[in-house]
Amino acid sequence: MLTDPLQPSAALPERSPSGSAWQELLPPMSAHEALVEANRCLYCFDAPCLQACPTHIDIPTFIRKISTENLRGSARVILEANFLGGTCARVCPVQELCEGACVLGADHTPIQIGRLQRYAVDHVQERGVQLFKAGVPTGKSVAVVGSGPAGISAAAELAKAGHAVTLLEKRELAGGLSSYGIISLREPLEVAQREVEAVKALGVEVQTGRELVGAADLDILLAEYDAVFLALGLGAVPAMGIPGEEQLVDGLAFIEQAKLDPLGLQVAQSVVVIGAGNTAIDAATMARRAGAEVQMVYRRTEREMTAYRHEYEFALHEGIGFTFLTQPIEVLSTGGKVTGLKCLKMALAEPDASGRPRPQPVPGSEFVIECGTVIKAIGQEKPALAAALGLELAGGYIRVDDGLETSWPGVYAGGDCIRVRGSASTVMAVQDGKVAAAAISERLATARPTSIQLGAEPAAEKP
DSSP: OEEEEEETOOOOOOOOOTTTGOOSOOOOHHHHHHHHHTTTTTOOTTTTHHHHTTTTOOOHHHHHHHHHHHHHHHHHHHHHTTTHHHHHHHHHHTTTEEEEEOOTTSSSSOHHHHHHHHHHHHHTTTTTOOOOOOOSOOOOOEEOOOSSHHHHHHHHHHTTTEEEEEEEESSSSSHHHHHHTTTTTSSSSHHOOOOOOOHHHHTTTTEEOOOSSHHHHHHHHHSSSEEEEEOOOOOOOOOOOTTTTGGGGGHHHHHHHHHGGGGGGOSSSSSEEESSSHHHHHHHHHHHHHTTTEEEEEOGGGGGSSHHHHHHHHHHTTTTTHHHHHHHHEEEEETTTTEEEEEEEEEEEEOTTTTSEEEEOOOOOOOEEEEEEEEEEOOOOHHHHHTTOOOOOOOEEEEEOOTTTOOTTTTTEEEGOOOOOOOOOOHHHHHHHHHHHHHHHHHHHOOOOEEETOOOOOOOSSO
């Protein structure tokens, strides 16, 4: 395998029967640690950390409550603004958001807001404490399709508003991305499932094994429910169109197995991961933790990576190597076993549609990286189901208005399936769920939407 001599080398983690290599990276704070950290906070009047939080958690208030040992009150402040506060405490890019905005960050160490949030929320959720209850029944019903962060957030807010909510999930476990797509080092499965149980405690009916496949299904839902919220996520990892592609391991499937059965994860001694986003780094991390030497290849440079800087630095610390300006062109194999990845060296030219420099192949620069497993983690396709449902699209994503209503009256959408602008993230999906729930409640207070007429054109104007 090719290596970069500038990258750090870390000893391979020992893979023990206890699964210690798969535990959360950061241990929970002790009571003493949380008190000391909370008392560092300046409780700013116009707190920049609050302004930086997409869900507008009142960060100074929840931290102050921790300082007075009122953990139940602290958790309530968090969860009122963000029902998935336990997940977001772990997976939010806090370095880019709340902690990055902390006034102490300029000359001192910023407050560990994410870990304090986790401390307060875990205190109540580990004990099964339910801080909220369903609102007074309105007689209205809503179907939420997809139980990822946007879906659970919307379902919780709708239930608190008094609507009867049914949450539909096509897979065996509810929780979406949190259950299947976030590696255990960042969020253990039990954290995601605690949030599923919390939404059930509000009276939300969770139905797994229920998949929406087309406009006819959507029409049926609108005939049965007063409104529908779609949290469809994104599509599959796209094809690369290179010889030997059938030998590639799907990055999302690899992460799912690593989440649900990490000790059963089987990888070769040498692994190459194609891509340089956060998902690619997660896949590389789990392969590394499984005992492999891991190299990531990316057709641009470090500057153009879509992964957060702190994720890149984490990968370097894990001993993961990077080969930049490299384009895979063929997966090599013998007797059905991968032996290497043939690549071309690239050079950057003028910017493309994404605004990043366009990579162009360097003639005669072919070389081979020897490896036994190649993982493809090059992003996800746009939500194909959106077009099948007959909804208007914008750049391949579901088009919504400011209240997240789609082109069909009474049908709303949020999360990654609408993210034509801005970055896709768990915390943004949670905020979408809140915004849509408020818009749905406002609509249901005045009118009931009509059912979609099959074969009809989407409405040009909303009533």
